[in-house]
Amino acid sequence: MKIILATLKKTLFWSYDRGSWQYDVMCVVILAFIFLVPNSVFTQRASSPSEPALVIRKVELGQIEPNNLERELSLRLEQKYGHAAKIARIETAEDVSGEVSYVVYQK
Numbered sequence: 001m002k003i004i005l006a007t008l009k010k011t012l013f014w015s016y017d018r019g020s021w022q023y024d025v026m027c028v029v030i031l032a033f034i035f036l037v038p039n040s041v042f043t044q045r046a047s048s049p050s051e052p053a054l055v056i057r058k059v060e061l062g063q064i065e066p067n068n069l070e071r072e073l074s075l076r077l078e079q080k081y082g083h084a085a086k087i088a089r090i091e092t093a094e095d096v097s098g099e100v101s102y103v104v105y106q107k
Helices: 002-012 021-036 066-081
Strands: 054-057 087-094 100-106
Touching: 002 021, 054 066, 066 087, 066 100
Parallel strands: none
Antiparallel strands: 054 100, 087 100
């Protein structure tokens, strides 16, 4: 039992001499972790499982009435993706040049 604890202690505190086989094994394990673990482990997940927001510029839609905005945006998304889009909310955003865009969050 003492051998196992001593080995764990040396490994945890990186006490092996450089060039020893134990040091090389620890380096290989670290490199294997870096290169073999999928990228999805390191990326942040969204708090909700919904799709990301889509940005549609007002220029792409043309002239539309404000009360028909949701219907027009859902039609545009349906044409683009080939299936009905369920819109959770729509936000209006304006960039520095004054161009208006709609940020669409789907259900």
